[in-house]
Every structure is written in C-alpha cells, then in structure tokens.
Amino acid sequence: xxxxxxxxxxxxxxxxxxxxxxxxxxxxxWLLLGYTVVCAALCFRHARPLTVLxxxxxxxxxxxxxxxxxxxxxxxxxxxxxxxxxxxGLRWGLVAALPASALGYSTLLVAESWIENHGGSxxxxxxxxxxxxxxxxLVLVAVATVFMVVISVGIGAAVRRGHRHEREIVEWxxxxxxxxxxxxxxxxxxxxxxxxxxxxxxxxxxxxxxRVVAKRDPERAAEVIGEVSATGRSALADMRRVIxxxxxxxxxxxxxxxxxxxxxxxxxxxxxxxxxxxxxxxGPPLPExxxxxxxxxxILQESLTNVxxxxxxxxxxxxxxxxxxxxxxxxxxELKAQGFSEKEQRSLGLTGEPQVIISVTDDGVPxxxxxxxxxxxxxxxIQGMQERASFYNGSVYAGPGKHxxxxxxxxxxxxxGPKQRSS
Numbered sequence: 001x002x003x004x005x006x007x008x009x010x011x012x013x014x015x016x017x018x019x020x021x022x023x024x025x026x027x028x029x030w031l032l033l034g035y036t037v038v039c040a041a042l043c044f045r046h047a048r049p050l051t052v053l054x055x056x057x058x059x060x061x062x063x064x065x066x067x068x069x070x071x072x073x074x075x076x077x078x079x080x081x082x083x084x085x086x087x088x089g090l091r092w093g094l095v096a097a098l099p100a101s102a103l104g105y106s107t108l109l110v111a112e113s114w115i116e117n118h119g120g121s122x123x124x125x126x127x128x129x130x131x132x133x134x135x136x137x138l139v140l141v142a143v144a145t146v147f148m149v150v151i152s153v154g155i156g157a158a159v160r161r162g163h164r165h166e167r168e169i170v171e172w173x174x175x176x177x178x179x180x181x182x183x184x185x186x187x188x189x190x191x192x193x194x195x196x197x198x199x200x201x202x203x204x205x206x207x208x209x210x211r212v213v214a215k216r217d218p219e220r221a222a223e224v225i226g227e228v229s230a231t232g233r234s235a236l237a238d239m240r241r242v243i244x245x246x247x248x249x250x251x252x253x254x255x256x257x258x259x260x261x262x263x264x265x266x267x268x269x270x271x272x273x274x275x276x277x278x279x280x281x282x283g284p285p286l287p288e289x290x291x292x293x294x295x296x297x298x299i300l301q302e303s304l305t306n307v308x309x310x311x312x313x314x315x316x317x318x319x320x321x322x323x324x325x326x327x328x329x330x331x332x333x334e335l336k337a338q339g340f341s342e343k344e345q346r347s348l349g350l351t352g353e354p355q356v357i358i359s360v361t362d363d364g365v366p367x368x369x370x371x372x373x374x375x376x377x378x379x380x381x382i383q384g385m386q387e388r389a390s391f392y393n394g395s396v397y398a399g400p401g402k403h404x405x406x407x408x409x410x411x412x413x414x415x416x417g418p419k420q421r422s423s
Contacts, residue, residue, distance in 0.1 A: 002043050005079055009039055009072065016071015023121045024067060031070065034063040038076040045083035050096060053080040057100035064107040068114055068138055069121045073145045074104045078152035085156030093153035101149050105142040111135060186387070203228050205273045205308055227272050262297050267319070270304045275317050277304075283323030286356060287414045295388045295412065296321070296358065299396070302381045303360035303408040311406070313365035323414070326354035356412045362405040385410065 013035045020028040037059050045052045056076040063070045077100055085093025115134055127137035210224035271277050286296065300319065307317055332342070385396045385408075394412035401407045 005042055005045075006039050009042060009076060009079065010035070012072045012075055019069070019071065020067055023069065028067070030066065031063055034059045035072075038072075042076060042079055045080050046087070049080070049083040049087050053077070053084050053096050053100060056080045057103055061104045061107065064104055065110065068107060068111045073141060074101060074149060075145075077101065077104060078145075078149050081149050082152045082156035085153040086160045089160060090153065090157035093156055094150070097149050097153050098146075101146045105146070108135075108138060108142060111138050189384075202269060202273045202305075202308065203232060209274060262293065263300065263321075266297065266301060266304075270308065273308060275304060275308060276315060277317050277319060279319045279321075281321045281323075284325055286321070286323055289415050292392065292412075292415055295392060296356065298388055299358055299385050299408075299410050300360065302385055303358075303398075306381060306408075307360070307362045307364070307406065311362050311364040314362045314405070317360065317362045320357070320359045322355075322357040322359075324355045324357065353413055356414050358408075358410040358412070360408045361401055363401075364405045 017028065017031065017035075020031055038056050041052045041055045041059075057074075057080075060072070060074050060076050064073070077097065081093055081097035081100075084096050112135060121134070127134065132140070207224075207228055210221045210228065213224070214221040267277055267279055286293065300321075304317070304319070307314060311317075336342075382396070382398050385398070389396045389410050389412055392412040392414065394410060396408065396410045398408045399406070
C-alpha cells in the first residue's frame, strides 16, 4: 500500500512541477527536496503517524511559502491525516490535521508579497480568465484543500471503525466457537456420566446381591449374575450408541427409543437391582419429543441411581410423574367472555403453562450424627439434572425428605405438541 500512496503523490508532483519551472525557473528545483522528504515520510505514516504528520506539515508549509501555487498543495497532509485518524480515531485526527492545515495556509499572509515579487503565474492567468483575482483564487484553493483534509481524516476514522467491527466479529465468533465446544463437552460428559454411573451402580448392587445369595440359593445367584451380564451389555450398547451418534454428528436425543418403553425398562431394571419401586403416572401421555423424553429419562435415572447408591434401609421408593396440561385457547376465550382479563387469569391461577412434575422419594434412614457416608459419585449428577431441566424452563430440588429419606422434585415445561402449535 505504501507504494500506491507514494506513487500517487509522485504523480501529482510530476503533474505540477513543469508549471513550477515555468513560474520559478531554476529555483523550482528546490521543490524536489520537499517532494523527496514528503515521499520518504509517507512510507512510515502507519509506523509513526503523528511524527509523519508533523514532518509533512512543516515541509508542505515551506513549499507553499516558497511557491503558493505549488501543485500538490497539502495532499501529503491528507494522506498523513488519514493515517492518524486510522490509528487514533476521528477526534485525534482532527486535532492533529486542522492545526497543521492552518500552519500550511498561514502562507496566505505573505501571498500578496510573493505575487508582487514574482509577478503572475500560469495558474493566476487561468483564474483571471474566470473572473477571479489571484488572492481570491489562492483562498479558494486553500478552502478546498482543507475540506479534502477533513474528508481524508473522516475516511480514516471510518476505516478504523470498520476494521474494529471486523475484529469484534472475529472475536465474537471465536468465543461463540469456544462456548459451543464447552457446551458440547458438557453434553457429552452428562451422557457418559448418566450411562456409566447408572449401569455401574446397578451392576454393583446386583453383584452384591449375588454374593449374598450364592450359598443359600445358587439358582437365584445365577439369575442375578445373568442380570449383571445383561446390564453390562446394555451399558456397552448405550456407550456405542452415544459414541456412534457423536461420530455421525447427529443429536444424541434422536437415538432414544419411545419414552414409555424406555421408562418401563428403566423401572424394571431398578426393580431387578432391588429397589422397591412404586410408580404412579397421572395426566395425559408425555409428549413424544425425543429430547424431552431423554431429559425425563435421565432425571429419573439419576434420581433412582442415587437411591441405589446412598439409600440405607430403604423399604419404599415412590416415583410420581404428573403431566398437567396447560390451558387451551378455548378455555382462555371462555374466561374472557366471563369478564376475566388475561392479567386477571394469570394472577388468579385460572390459566397456566403445561408442566411435567417428576418426584422421586425414598424412606431411607439418614446416617447417624458424626458419621460420614462414603461417596462413589463425582458430584455431577444433580448438576446435570439441573442443566437438563433448565433447557425446558424448569428447576430441580434435591434434598432431605420431610421426615426421612431423600427427595428429588423436578418441574419441566414440555414442548408444545402439534395441536398446540397449530392452534
């Protein structure tokens, strides 16, 4: 770019220098010194923009003092002002360029004296033909050139803003990519944790049971070992499914089976592991949405796995899945007809969004005061449930029960079904 800028300035010099030779004769060769210094300085306008601007302003002012009709006028200052505005902004560009322009055209104060000493000029004859005096013509050229300096500074500031905006977009894209990678890693971590933790917990429980009944009932022990093997194969299949889906770049949720079949198998696996499950489901069937179904499945799976891991003296585990449908449009219109506004309907609880409420409660015995129960988990299970629930504007509570045991309660807003979307 330096070559283009210097070539442009030299082109203007070559265009104006022959006219200076006509007006000044041999003295015009002194202008070449100024041209050389300005061209050399412009090569460093981005490395030292303010220094270059001051140097260019001094030499162009000297050339205008020597020859007011000099062809390049303050074009070098325009190029230097552009560089200052590009690096420091519009304000600094104007603060630096306008005083430099004033310095350059302070030579108008001695212009009449120059005219008296050197007589006319080819440029003066041209403007006289246009009905304009020599001094008025110099003032017109000065105003036009200062306007060009201001425009150059504005262009530099605009290019600076454009480049800054581009850098911000690139930085935003980089951060978005990092956040997407982090989200993907967290999603994979949740899947791997849920699959591995659940399967290993069930297998450990079954293996402990098999060891207890091995001597008393070898046939039952063999059945339990078979269940351990089946659970291991199922876990391996889940692992292959997750890894296979990740390789293909698809959504993990799309590999889930229908939610009813999945939950029935989940409950049966925990019953085989020894949990005394009592399952109650109310309301209409859950939405047949793969992602939502996986969320429900994982929350139930993690809750029951924690009971299997940490529960002591558990004689009953209650699982309640309640689907509360939201108020449809017809009911809202009927309430409006009765005189209830939308705000009144919400404040009185007459209408509401659909909800799926999941609760898992056990009656286990809490640890004795002062004792510490060994943990076999990573602490990511409850966090994973909260993250999954947040995708559906939901929340998860996990803590001690009212009287004994442990309670997990999750509230989710299910996605709208086809009928709801069409209405």
